[in-house]
Amino acid sequence: MRNTHINFLYRFLRVFLLIAVLAGIQCDENNRSGRDALLYWSANNPDEIHFAREMVKNWNESDPKIQVVHQPVPEGRSSEEIILAAVVGKTTPDIYSNMWQGDVEAYAQANVLIPLDTITGFLNFMTARCDSETIAEVTSLDGHIYQVPWKINPIMLLYNENIFENIGFQDPPDTYSDFLEAAARIQKDSDGDGYIDRWIGYCEVLVVWYQRFFDFYPLYLAASGGGSLVKGSEVKFNNEYAVEVFRFLKTLYEKRYLPRERLSARSDAFLAGVIATRFAGPWEIAHAEKFKPEGFKYSFQSMPVPDEQEGPVYTYGDPKNIVIFNTCKDPARAWRFIRFMIEKENDLKFLEITSQIPRRRNLFHDEFFRNFFQQNPKMIPFALQAEHVKGTDQSPVLKEIFDIISQEYEACVIYGTKSPETAIADAARAVELILP
Amino acid sequence: MARKYVHLTPYFLVMPYIVHFFVFIAFPVLFSFFLMFHKWNIISPMEFIGLHNFYRLINDRLFFRSIFNTLIFLVIHVPLQIVVALFFAEILNQKIRLRGFFRAAFFLPVIVSGVVVTMLWEQLYGFDTGLLNRMLVSVGLPKVGWLIRPELAMPSIAIMATWKNVGLYIVLFLVGLQSVPPQYYEAADLEGANRWQKFFYITLPGINPTVLMVLILSTIGGFSLFIEPYIMTGGGPLNSTLSAVLYIYKQGFFYYHMGYAATLGFCFAIIILLVIALQKRFIERESGN
C-alpha cells in the first residue's frame, strides 16, 4: 500500500520532469529564427499583424538582398513593458513599430536607440512627409531624432446622437458652457430611487497616470492650442489653460454630471446609454459596431474648449512611432525597409486594414486617400482632427509628470479638496523638483 | 545516536537549502542595502546618490500615507477577524449537526484566490448596482459610497479581507478551543459560573497562544495587502487605499525607481518587525498577569 503511494509519486515526478524539459525546449525554439535577416516587431493586434505580414511579404519579394522577418511583439501586459524587458535582456528587435512617443526620450538617454537623423536621406524624407510642428515634437532634447512618426489615434468626443436629440441639442456641445448645459439636461434619475443614473460622461476615477490621456491632457491641448506640459527642464503647464480645464472638470464632478463611482467595473456604460459621451479614439468604432444595441447612433467631434476660445481645436494623438534599436547591425538597411512601409500606397493600405491614422501632412485633402474616407465616413472626423494633434513632450520623466498631475487631478477635480489654482501650482512645483 | 560514518551526507542534504538561502535571501538583503544608496532605472547605469533616497523618503507624503493606511487596515481587520472568528468557533465547538458543512462553507473563501474574491466584492460594493447598496435602499436607507468615499474605502477592503480569511481563523480557534481541558468547564459549572464568566476566565486564557498567532498572522497578512487595492481602487480614492506593497510595486514597476523602491521595502520591513515585536510583548505581558 505504502509503496504504491511512493511509486506513484516517483512516476509522477518523472513524467512531470519530462513535460518541463519539453516545454523548455519549445520556448528555446521560439527564440531562434532568421539570424541574418532584419527582425521586425509590430504591435500585436490582429489588424496590425495583418498589415505587417503583407508589408514584409511585399518587401521580401521586391528586395531579396535585405530580408525581413516579422513577429508581433510578444503578447503580454503592455507592449511598453515587453520592450523594457527586451532592452534589459538585450533581445530587442532591429525595428519596432509600436513605440509610444512618451517612452522614446528615456530610451534615447539610455543609448539604446539609433539616432535616425544620422542616416542619409532621413531628414529629406521627414520634411516631405511631416510638417515642421511634428518634426519639432519628435526631436529629442539632445537635438537628434530617434523615431519616425507613424500613426496616431486622436482622442475626440464620442457622443450618443439619440440622447442629444432627446434633450434638444442639434449639435453636440463644443464649449465648456454648452457642455455644462447639456450635462444638466442629460443628468437624470430614471428609476426614481433618488440617485442619478444617467450622466453626460465618465472619466476613469482610478488614479493611474495614463488615464490623463483621456481627460485632462486632450482637454489641455484643446484649450491651449497644443501647448506643452514641459520643455526641457522647464514647467510649461502652470498657466490659465490648465487651471481652466481643472475648473471645468471639477464643476462637472461637483454638480454630479460625472459619476464618481467606477463605471468601468460594469458593463459598457456608453453603449447601455448610461453615459452620453466619452473621450475616446477611433478604436471605439469597431467596438461599437460589434456590441451596439439596435438603433444606437453615435458620432465623433472635437474636444470641448473654453467659451471664448478661437482657432483650431487640438487634441492628444496617442502617437506610436517606429524606432531602430542599437542591437541592429545595419541601421541603413533597416531604414530602407521602414521607408518602404510608410510610403503613400502603404499608408493607404494601413488605413484600410487597421483604421488608424497615418501621421502624414494633408491626409484628408489628398486625392489619394479620398476614396477611403468616402467609404468610411466615421473616420472623417479623425482625419480632419489629424491636422491638429499633439503627442507628448520629450522628457525622460514623463510618467512621473503625469502621475503628479493625476494626484492633483484626483484631489482637486474628483474630490474638490483643492482649488484648481492651488492644484496646478502644487503640481508644477512637484514637477520642477523631478525635472533634470 | 552517534554515527561516525556519516560525515558528508548531512551537508549534501542541506546544500540545496544553503545555496538557495545565499542566492535568494542573503544576497537580496545585502543587495537591497546596496541599492538604497543608488539611483537605478535598470536600463541606464547605476548612479551612487548617497543618502538621497532617505532624504526623499522622509519627505514623501505617500510613504507615510501608506503606513497610515496599513495601520487603519490592521486596526479594523485584526480585531474584527478575531471577534468574528471566535464567535463562530464558539458556536461550531458545540454539539451541532452538519458541523462539517458549516466549517467547509466558512472556509471556502480562504482557498479561493484573492483575485476572484476582489472581483466579486467589487460588484457587491458597486454604488449603483451593488448588492449591498440595493439592500440598503430596499430597507429605506441611503446608498453608501463604499469604495468612493476616501474614509470608507480602506474599511471596506478590511471587511472584505476579514470575510476572505475568517474561515482559517475559525479553524485555528477551533483547534485552540479543543485544547482547553473540559474539566475546567465542569469545575466552573459547579461554581455556578455563567456563560460569559466561563468565556472570559477559562476560554480566553486557554486560547491565548492561538490569539497571539492569529494576531501575528493577520498582521503579516495586513502588511502584504496588495491585490485587493490593486484591482479595486488602484490605491485611491485620494491614496486612501495605497498599501505599503502597492506603493513599492508602483515605485519599482511603474516608474522603475529601483533604488527608491528598495529603500521603501527596507523601511517597511523594519516597521513590520517592530510592530510584531510590540504585539508579542504586549500579549505575553497580558498573559503573564
Place this chain on the structure above:
Amino acid sequence: MIRRAIFYLFLLMGALLFMYPFLWMLSASLAPETELGDLVLLPSEITLQSYSQVIDKIPIGRAFLNSLIVSLSIVAGVLVFGSMVGYALSRLRFKGRQLLFFIIIFTMTLPFQITLIPQYILMVEFGWVDTYLALIIPYLMNALAIIMFRQYFMSIPQDLIDAARIDGCNELQILFRILWPNSIPALLTVGIITFMASWNEVLWPLIVIRNEDLMTMPQLVTLFAVGGRAESQLGAKLASATMLALPIVIAYIFFQRYFIQSMATSGMKE
C-alpha cells in the same frame, strides 16, 4: 425547539453569507450580458457566451497549464528539498546544525518586502524574466515546510531508521524509502499548503512574467479584469474569475478535510 431552529437558521445565514457571492458569480457568468444588472441567482437562459469570449481573448487554457506546471514543480521541489533538510535537522548530527536551524527560523520572520526588488533584479541578471525558471526556482525552498518536516520526522521511531541502516540503505534511501511512506500526513499537509500558495500567487508573476504565453492563471485573470481586454463585458470578467476559482474549488470539494487540517496545522506551527 424554536430556539434551536432559530440558531440553525442563523448559522445557515452565516454559511450563505460566505457562499452566496460564489454562487452568484457562477450564475452570472452563465447569464446573458444584458441580465447582469440583477443580482438574482437564476438567469432566464443559460449561455456559455461569456466563456467563449474569454477563451477567444486570452490564452486561458495555456495559463491553466502554466499554473499547473509551476505549482506542481514547486510542490515537488518543496517536498523533496524540504524533507531533505528536515531530515538532516531532525535525525543527523553535523557541525552548524544549530546555526542552520536558527537561520531557517530567522528567514521566516523576514518580510518579503525587503527582498522583492533585489529578487526581481536577480531574475533580470540571470535572464530568467519571462521563463518558468523565474516562477519556480525562487520558491523551491520553504522554511515552513522544512520546520514541519523536522517536527514530523522527530516523531518517527529511531528503530525504523536503524533497521534500514543495518540493511545497508544510504541516507537518501532512508529518507525516501522509509521516512516518506511513514509521513504521508506531513507530505499531504505541506503539499496542499504549497500548492494553494503557489496557485494563488499573483504579485510575483505580475513582476517577472510579461509574455502572455507564460502567464499563470491568476495573473492573466487580474490583467484581464484590470486592463481593457475584457472590452467592458462584465460577464466575461466573471467567467474568467470562475475559471480561475474552479480548479481549486473542485480540489477542495474532494479533499476538504485535508485542506482544512493542513491550513490549521500550518498555522499552529508558525
